[in-house]
Amino acid sequence: MSFQRTQEKLKILADAAKYDVSCSSSGSNRFNTTKGLGDATGMGICHSYTEDGRCVSLLKILLTNYCIFDCAYCVTRKSNDIKRAAFKVQEVVDLTINFYRRNYIEGLFLSSGIFKSADYTMERLVAVAKKLRLEENFNGYIHLKSIPGASDELMREAGLYADRLSVNIEIPTESGLKKLAPDKKREDFIKPMVKVKNEIIQYKAEKKIIKSTPKYAPAGQSTQMIIGASGENDFQIMQTSNFFYKNYNLKRVYYSGYVPISYDNRLPQIGTAVPMLRENRLYQTDWLMRFYGFDVSEILNEQHQHLDLDIDPKLGWALRNLHEFPVDVNTADKRMLARIPGLGMKSVHKIINARRFRRLNWEHLKKIGVALNRAQYFIICDSNQFEKRDLTSEKIKGLILQNSTSKYRKSLSNQLSLFG
Amino acid sequence: MQAKNLIYDGSFDGFLSAVFHVFELKLKHVTIQNQFENQNVLFSENENIVTEETKANRVWKGLKSRLSSLGRYQLYYAFLSEQPGIEDVLLDYIQYAFSKSNPIDKDYSHPSVLKLAQTAKMVGREKHRMEAFVRFRLTKDHIFFANIEPDFNVLPLIQKHFKRRYADQKWMIYDIKRHYGLFYDLEKVEIIDMDFPTNFDFTKTDSEYFSEQEFEFQKLWQDYFKATNIGSRKNMKLHIRHVPKRYWKYLSEKQPE
Numbered sequence: 001m002s003f004q005r006t007q008e009k010l011k012i013l014a015d016a017a018k019y020d021v022s023c024s025s026s027g028s029n030r031f032n033t034t035k036g037l038g039d040a041t042g043m044g045i046c047h048s049y050t051e052d053g054r055c056v057s058l059l060k061i062l063l064t065n066y067c068i069f070d071c072a073y074c075v076t077r078k079s080n081d082i083k084r085a086a087f088k089v090q091e092v093v094d095l096t097i098n099f100y101r102r103n104y105i106e107g108l109f110l111s112s113g114i115f116k117s118a119d120y121t122m123e124r125l126v127a128v129a130k131k132l133r134l135e136e137n138f139n140g141y142i143h144l145k146s147i148p149g150a151s152d153e154l155m156r157e158a159g160l161y162a163d164r165l166s167v168n169i170e171i172p173t174e175s176g177l178k179k180l181a182p183d184k185k186r187e188d189f190i191k192p193m194v195k196v197k198n199e200i201i202q203y204k205a206e207k208k209i210i211k212s213t214p215k216y217a218p219a220g221q222s223t224q225m226i227i228g229a230s231g232e233n234d235f236q237i238m239q240t241s242n243f244f245y246k247n248y249n250l251k252r253v254y255y256s257g258y259v260p261i262s263y264d265n266r267l268p269q270i271g272t273a274v275p276m277l278r279e280n281r282l283y284q285t286d287w288l289m290r291f292y293g294f295d296v297s298e299i300l301n302e303q304h305q306h307l308d309l310d311i312d313p314k315l316g317w318a319l320r321n322l323h324e325f326p327v328d329v330n331t332a333d334k335r336m337l338a339r340i341p342g343l344g345m346k347s348v349h350k351i352i353n354a355r356r357f358r359r360l361n362w363e364h365l366k367k368i369g370v371a372l373n374r375a376q377y378f379i380i381c382d383s384n385q386f387e388k389r390d391l392t393s394e395k396i397k398g399l400i401l402q403n404s405t406s407k408y409r410k411s412l413s414n415q416l417s418l419f420g
Numbered sequence: 421m422q423a424k425n426l427i428y429d430g431s432f433d434g435f436l437s438a439v440f441h442v443f444e445l446k447l448k449h450v451t452i453q454n455q456f457e458n459q460n461v462l463f464s465e466n467e468n469i470v471t472e473e474t475k476a477n478r479v480w481k482g483l484k485s486r487l488s489s490l491g492r493y494q495l496y497y498a499f500l501s502e503q504p505g506i507e508d509v510l511l512d513y514i515q516y517a518f519s520k521s522n523p524i525d526k527d528y529s530h531p532s533v534l535k536l537a538q539t540a541k542m543v544g545r546e547k548h549r550m551e552a553f554v555r556f557r558l559t560k561d562h563i564f565f566a567n568i569e570p571d572f573n574v575l576p577l578i579q580k581h582f583k584r585r586y587a588d589q590k591w592m593i594y595d596i597k598r599h600y601g602l603f604y605d606l607e608k609v610e611i612i613d614m615d616f617p618t619n620f621d622f623t624k625t626d627s628e629y630f631s632e633q634e635f636e637f638q639k640l641w642q643d644y645f646k647a648t649n650i651g652s653r654k655n656m657k658l659h660i661r662h663v664p665k666r667y668w669k670y671l672s673e674k675q676p677e
């Protein structure tokens with residue numbers, strides 16, 4: 001490995017890969033049973049954090065940033081005047097192994113621009129993963145990008161070496177995709193996704209019968225959507241998200257606030273703020289859907305197509321549904337506890353455990369970690385002090401905002417001033 | 421009855437031996453202190469406790485029937501916090517556990533249960549941090565070496581993780597605050613003491629001790645760390661919350677160039 005050449009390539013190809021946010025390393029179950037290197041079990045570890053506060057857990061690079069496509073929202077697009085580079089398969093293997101041995105990373109996240117053809121590119125991604133597993137006896141985490149349009153045969157092989165496969169749909173609606181990436185088709189994204197989904201189901205079924213069946217993409221599939229590049233509203237975004245969760249058994253959908261990288265007039269111009277607060281609200285909605293028992297239509301629907309920026313989506317839902325409250329924390333079922341603003345699932349479990357010993361009052365709830373500044377308007381507990389005024393939604397919202405120091409207050413006022 | 425202050429040798433078995441002593445003599449007004457922490461407790465009589473494995477095991481076995489496995493590991497984690505006075509919280513917790521027939525480890529409305537859970541959580545967080553922040557550096561004699569300075573005594577807790585993960589390389593993790601380390605020789609992990617050369621600077625990678633390759637990979641890692649950041653999303657407050665400044669000095673990506 002020539003140090004200088006590798007260094008140059010690494011700078012270019014890490015920079016080009018950084019906009020993909022789907023870099024979690026959790027959810028696999030690859031044990032180090034061979035006395036080899038590494039394991040990928042349970043929760044992934046964030047070994048560091050970038051200055052923008054995001055987890056660094058994988059070596060996230062492109063194999064190459066040469067690309068035959070010209071997607072408007074992507075720095076790697078053909079028409080962009082940038083330095084291009086390409087790693088050799090062995091270089092990626094060496095970097096991964098040496099970073100891993102020093103405890104810098106949990107594994108590799110390898111994506112690529114599309115050079116020559118989808119299959120030609122996918123073949124090389126698979127070659128890296130195969131080498132790591134078979135020659136280096138590497139059991140760390142490997143996330144490969146599924147290249148849109150790659151053949152079923154290659155996707156099958158990819159899943160045998162990778163923990164996770166992902167293909168980014170990037171643009172939430174088909175009309176947006178047509179506008180920004182005219183040479184790409186929704187079907188091309190979906191084809192490898194369907195193949196991987198079916199393989200996962202099949203391997204799991206076989207594993208039940210034959211123990212020695214190899215693992216196939218044990219951490220499943222994910223995808224990413226860019227937020228704020230093509231004018232979709234939150235309702236459309238979350239509908240797409242819900243559709244992909246339901247139809248392709250995705251483990252995760254990631255939302256990535258668009259970082260302006262081009263003067264193309266189809267897109268927000270360079271200098272436009274990254275919609276980070278909106279991104280955060282979408283993630284909160286995603287969590288409500290996946291872990292809090294909400295149906296997406298309860299939060300976003302025809303009548304209500306935008307998430308509030310000033311309050312979180314659960315509080316928003318509660319304020320629209322005051323008839324469901326107050327909830328008695330000493331008797332309510334888990335489903336309803338999870339719907340109280342200011343209560344995370346951890347607090348819900350703690351309450352369920354603690355109330356078996358005694359009836360809980362405000363003091364107990366506070367100690368458990370309930371955010372009472374929000375929750376107090378929606379609950380009663382073992383105390384005769386509770387909100388007795390018949391407050392309107394507007395009033396409650398005002399009271400809560402008055403007493404909260406949102407970490408987003410600053411970016412919120414920035415974003416609001418855009419309309420002001 | 422005269423109040424007692426039991427002094428043990430700092431080990432977990434020592435602490436459990438002290439607990440045994442409290443139960444055996446049905447002591448009422450009692451505190452337990454690590455010999456290194458020993459401060460005179462007013463109006464108390466000091467008594468030294470001999471560490472006895474059989475007594476410690478009996479207490480631990482008793483706890484097995486009273487606590488869930490979560491409760492037991494919380495107890496051990498909280499012990500490793502080395503916080504002043506934590507022994508008395510643990511003792512109160514253990515006494516509460518033995519006074520009830522049902523497991524009490526989830527009764528968060530009891531002050532000692534809550535305190536213990538919170539302390540265990542802090543220690544757990546430090547364990548995870550160390551699993552994340554250990555940075556191995558390859559020495560000239562092919563050992564991947566890391567030094568740490570954790571807030572709590574977490575080496576015993578991270579051993580399993582590193583052994584499982586780095587089964588095919590020799591490694592050493594040294595706690596320079598507590599002056600001991602773990603060494604894995606491709607077979608087993610041993611607890612070791614080390615004398616470092618007087619000019620040894622833990623924050624620097626010296627070519628006298630570390631392999632040539634080491635410098636290249638540190639450089640590549642630093643480059644990677646910089647390139648993967650998105651400038652327009654910069655958020656140092658969040659960054660520092662995740663990687664508090666006190667950990668920076670041993671992180672390869674945070675070294676000045």
Ligand code: SF4
Binds near residue numbers: 074113
């Ligand atoms: S195909 Fe992928 S890498 Fe190429 S321009 Fe489109 S999004 Fe970028």
